[in-house]
Amino acid sequence: MKLVALVPLLPLIGFLINGLFGAWIKDRAHLVAIPAAGLSCLVAFVVFFQAVGGATLDWDVYSWLTVGNLKVPIGILVDPLSTVMMLVVTFVGLLIHIYSIGYMHGDRSFARFFTYLNLFMFSMLVLVLANNYLLMFLGWEGVGLCSYLLIGFWYEKKSAADAGKKAFVVNRIGDAGFMLGLFFIWSTFGSLKYTEVFAAVDPALGAGIYTTITLLLFVGAMGKSAQLPLYVWLPDAMEGPTPVSALIHAATMVTAGVYMVARSNPLFNLAPFSLEVVAWVGALTAVFAATIALVQNDIKKVVAYSTISQLGYMFIGAGAGAYASAVFHLATHAFFKALLFLGAGSVIHSLHGEQDIRKMGGLWKAMPITAWTFLLASLANGGIFPLAGFWSKDEILFNAFERGLTIPWLLGLVGAFLTAFYMFRLFFQVFTGQFRGDAHTAHHLHESPPNMAYPLLVLGALSVVAGVLLGFPPDHGLYHRFVAPIFEAAHESEGAAIHAAASSEIVMAALSLSVALLGIGLAYLFYVKRPELASRLADKMQGVYRLLLNKYWVDELYQAIFIDFGKRFCRFLWGFDARVVDGAVNGSGWLTMRLSVMSAWNDLKIVDGLVNAIADLIQGGSVTLRRLQTGAIQNYILAMALGILGMVVFYLFV
Amino acid sequence: MVPLSHYLILSALLFTIGMFGALTRRNAIGVLMALELMFNAINVSFVAFSRYLPQQMLQGQIFAIFIITVAAAEAAVGLAIVLGLYRNFKTINVDEINLMKW
Amino acid sequence: MTVTQAVFYLMATFTVGASLLVVLARNIVHCAIALVFAFFGVAALFILLDAEFLAATQVLLYVGGITILLLFAIMLTSRISARGGKIMNEQVGISAVVALALFGLMVYANLKGFPALVPPMLAASDNTASLGRLLLTTYVLPFEVVSLLLLAAMVGAIVLARREQGKD
Numbered sequence: 001m002k003l004v005a006l007v008p009l010l011p012l013i014g015f016l017i018n019g020l021f022g023a024w025i026k027d028r029a030h031l032v033a034i035p036a037a038g039l040s041c042l043v044a045f046v047v048f049f050q051a052v053g054g055a056t057l058d059w060d061v062y063s064w065l066t067v068g069n070l071k072v073p074i075g076i077l078v079d080p081l082s083t084v085m086m087l088v089v090t091f092v093g094l095l096i097h098i099y100s101i102g103y104m105h106g107d108r109s110f111a112r113f114f115t116y117l118n119l120f121m122f123s124m125l126v127l128v129l130a131n132n133y134l135l136m137f138l139g140w141e142g143v144g145l146c147s148y149l150l151i152g153f154w155y156e157k158k159s160a161a162d163a164g165k166k167a168f169v170v171n172r173i174g175d176a177g178f179m180l181g182l183f184f185i186w187s188t189f190g191s192l193k194y195t196e197v198f199a200a201v202d203p204a205l206g207a208g209i210y211t212t213i214t215l216l217l218f219v220g221a222m223g224k225s226a227q228l229p230l231y232v233w234l235p236d237a238m239e240g241p242t243p244v245s246a247l248i249h250a251a252t253m254v255t256a257g258v259y260m261v262a263r264s265n266p267l268f269n270l271a272p273f274s275l276e277v278v279a280w281v282g283a284l285t286a287v288f289a290a291t292i293a294l295v296q297n298d299i300k301k302v303v304a305y306s307t308i309s310q311l312g313y314m315f316i317g318a319g320a321g322a323y324a325s326a327v328f329h330l331a332t333h334a335f336f337k338a339l340l341f342l343g344a345g346s347v348i349h350s351l352h353g354e355q356d357i358r359k360m361g362g363l364w365k366a367m368p369i370t371a372w373t374f375l376l377a378s379l380a381n382g383g384i385f386p387l388a389g390f391w392s393k394d395e396i397l398f399n400a401f402e403r404g405l406t407i408p409w410l411l412g413l414v415g416a417f418l419t420a421f422y423m424f425r426l427f428f429q430v431f432t433g434q435f436r437g438d439a440h441t442a443h444h445l446h447e448s449p450p451n452m453a454y455p456l457l458v459l460g461a462l463s464v465v466a467g468v469l470l471g472f473p474p475d476h477g478l479y480h481r482f483v484a485p486i487f488e489a490a491h492e493s494e495g496a497a498i499h500a501a502a503s504s505e506i507v508m509a510a511l512s513l514s515v516a517l518l519g520i521g522l523a524y525l526f527y528v529k530r531p532e533l534a535s536r537l538a539d540k541m542q543g544v545y546r547l548l549l550n551k552y553w554v555d556e557l558y559q560a561i562f563i564d565f566g567k568r569f570c571r572f573l574w575g576f577d578a579r580v581v582d583g584a585v586n587g588s589g590w591l592t593m594r595l596s597v598m599s600a601w602n603d604l605k606i607v608d609g610l611v612n613a614i615a616d617l618i619q620g621g622s623v624t625l626r627r628l629q630t631g632a633i634q635n636y637i638l639a640m641a642l643g644i645l646g647m648v649v650f651y652l653f654v
Numbered sequence: 655m656v657p658l659s660h661y662l663i664l665s666a667l668l669f670t671i672g673m674f675g676a677l678t679r680r681n682a683i684g685v686l687m688a689l690e691l692m693f694n695a696i697n698v699s700f701v702a703f704s705r706y707l708p709q710q711m712l713q714g715q716i717f718a719i720f721i722i723t724v725a726a727a728e729a730a731v732g733l734a735i736v737l738g739l740y741r742n743f744k745t746i747n748v749d750e751i752n753l754m755k756w
Numbered sequence: 757m758t759v760t761q762a763v764f765y766l767m768a769t770f771t772v773g774a775s776l777l778v779v780l781a782r783n784i785v786h787c788a789i790a791l792v793f794a795f796f797g798v799a800a801l802f803i804l805l806d807a808e809f810l811a812a813t814q815v816l817l818y819v820g821g822i823t824i825l826l827l828f829a830i831m832l833t834s835r836i837s838a839r840g841g842k843i844m845n846e847q848v849g850i851s852a853v854v855a856l857a858l859f860g861l862m863v864y865a866n867l868k869g870f871p872a873l874v875p876p877m878l879a880a881s882d883n884t885a886s887l888g889r890l891l892l893t894t895y896v897l898p899f900e901v902v903s904l905l906l907l908a909a910m911v912g913a914i915v916l917a918r919r920e921q922g923k924d
Binding site for chain 3 (some may be wrong): 655656659660662663664666667668669670671672673674675677678679680681683684686687688690691693694697698701702705712713715716718719720722723724725726727728729730731732733734735736737738740741746747748749
């Protein structure tokens with residue numbers, strides 16, 4: 001079982017080799033990265049089978065921080081939840097590594113790409129395998145870093161560099177909340193290790209502290225998993241290469257928030273307010289993002305907003321206490337969303353960089369594999385029975401309804417309708433109908449090479465079967481039984497609700513299915529049968545259309561409130577420094593100068609004046625006394641006579 | 655019997671007259687003359703004292719002799735100086751001879 | 757009033773008057789003549805004081821010597837001073853005051869110190885012989901020194917009054 005240490009270690013070695021020697025390895029970087037990812041996946045499966053057999057592991061590998069009362073080890077936790085995450089990360093990661101060989105072929109920074117991909121794998125695995133919050137946070141930050149590096153991979157393009165910065169900065173805001181949560185956890189429980197914290201969880205402490213901790217942790221999740229209001233980085237992150245979007249912004253990194261909430265379920269269970277907040281945020285995000293996706297014209301942007309929307313669903317599930325369902329949706333979503341991105345990448349690759357769906361169409365014939373897999377993924381995303389997305393999404397909505405979160409449930413339902421609509425809008429626009437691009441590109445339409453096509457097929461298969469295999473019957477399938485021990489506390493409270501409503505579950509399922517089919521039908525109407533309807537509707541509802549097209553102007557709002565205000569504040573502070581602080585310094589200098597002038601004046605006038613006065617006195621005295629020397633002898637004789645007179649007087653009378 | 659004080663007062667009178675002349679006369683020779691007058695007054699005083707003291711002591715008279723002698727010598731030299739002054743300044747008004755003025 | 761007193765007062769008045777003339781006369785020659793009279797008056801006073809030798813010496817030296825000298829000097833320098841002009845300089849006032857003050861003080865001292873001393877009776881003696889004896893015994897040193905002084909004075913006077921010979 002201790003083999004599990006190899007799982008994050010192998011990608012790390014791949015990163016180091018590619019990173020240090022990339023200049024010599026160049027185009028053969030994949031020969032280092034793929035084996036690293038592949039072996040890691042293999043070991044992950046081995047560990048998985050051991051875990052299925054019931055083995056768990058809480059292993060402190062190395063004592064990292066020992067500061068006063070704080071003892072944080074580098075440790076690995078192997079339990080059902082981390083195993084599931086580990087599998088998803090390594091398997092989908094491996095597929096995307098393979099895909100990247102074809103996609104990034106010929107790029108001048110080929111080696112750098114694989115370096116970053118391996119580093120990302122390492123960070124993500126640290127995140128999911130950590131046995132304490134601080135190590136998870138290390139992984140959390142690591143994936144944030146890799147996200148920045150990979151989004152801004154083509155850094156010469158200003159928009160890409162800016163997108164990378166935006167991702168990092170928005171993430172950081174979430175991370176601040178996460179860190180505060182960590183501080184509270186440590187100060188309340190005295191430890192950061194999961195086992196110790198969850199053992200010390202005690203309802204007697206009062207809901208207040210749990211609510212504080214969980215809300216702060218959720219702030220971190222909002223940033224990392226792109227929920228309202230910290231979602232703005234994810235659409236911009238599409239500047240990065242498509243494999244990056246697939247891996248990081250669909251399958252793995254953005255799900256770290258969901259994982260973290262699921263992992264912290266003992267804390268969340270004692271803070272019902274936080275759970276409501278989570279569910280509401282998730283629901284609002286789901287609908288919000290779906291509305292924006294309705295009118296976007298960039299293929300990757302549509303999929304990006306879809307990701308934000310589906311993440312919202314996962315949080316609805318977590319907020320409903322159905323953590324297992326949320327993580328299940330995480331896994332299925334990883335498959336079909338990664339597939340959607342890879343398919344989009346395949347299309348873009350074929351069209352030599354074109355991403356505007358208005359210039360696509362009729363690609364079915366030229367790219368059958370891509371088209372079929374894209375169709376399967378769209379069905380899964382839309383939640384159509386019996387594909388993967390149906391099972392997980394359905395579970396979430398059912399649990400939400402049963403828990404009394406009616407509005408979130410309703411929003412989820414609306415979102416399901418919108419999801420189906422925009423996904424099939426996308427599908428129809430891209431793959432059916434006539435090709436709307438220029439003739440030159442039309443000539444060069446081709447299917448992707450095998451190293452890109454095979455991952456598509458694998459993911460397509462998974463999208464179809466994974467739901468049924470793992471998730472049937474709902475809440476009691478293989479998957480649920482596997483992860484049950486983690487979510488015992490949650491299960492205890494929802495157990496009664498589940499058993500009581502088997503039939504209502506079927507009603508729910510039928511409801512969400514029909515809503516989704518309605519969405520598909522409407523999309524068919526708008527985009528295949530009567531294309532002019534779409535533009536007529538857009539013209540009639542110009543205001544709404546512009547609002548959605550411009551993403552509710554949220555980015556502009558943030559720019560105005562935070563960025564511009566921040567810049568003005570900085571300018572003010574700079575001015576303050578220049579005028580007040582420097583003014584004070586200059587003023588003191590000026591003051592010193594004035595003082596010195598005064599002191600000089602004092603020296604000149606007063607001191608010298610004193611000296612000069614003495615000299616003048618002597619000179620004046622001499623001028624006066626000089627007059628005695630008249631040169632006339634008789635004056636001298638007179639003086640003598642006066643003296644004699646004085647002496648006589650003195651002699652006679654004194 | 656003439657009391658001693660009479661002689662002394664006389665001597666004082668002569669002396670002051672001589673002093674007044676020495677202080678005020680413009681002519682250098684006039685000053686010298688006034689000087690001789692002062693000397694004579696002193697002589698009178700000395701001789702009066704020598705006569706009137708209980709045992710007649712001739713020291714007063716001796717002194718008077720010497721005074722006379724020295725006065726003569728001094729007059730000679732003084733007048734030689736006046737001659738020199740006259741030759742250089744063409745005047746013997748002492749208040750016109752003030753080269754030693756500041 | 758005895759004869760001595762009368763003669764004294766007469767001689768005193770004469771001398772004082774002559775001395776006033778010396779100090780106040782305009783013409784310098786008149787001053788010289790007045791000075792002669794003053795000298796004679798003083799000589800008379802000496803005789804009154806039983807100092808015959810001194811009186812003779814006074815007349816001989818003063819009148820016979822110094823006066824002649826003065827007159828010579830006057831003649832040699834009289835051309836300018838014979839003209840008009842002031843005879844007193846500008847410090848007349850102060851001098852008068854000082855002189856009078858001094859006189860007053862001396863009179864005051866006199867009257868306080870020597871009220872009325874009467875001359876003692878003298879044994880008849882030869883004034884000259886006594887003086888001569890004294891000069892050559894007790895006071896021989898001053899006597900010799902004075903002769904040296906006279907020599908020096910003479911030489912000095914000659915040197916001072918000598919006309920420049922052109923090699924000075």
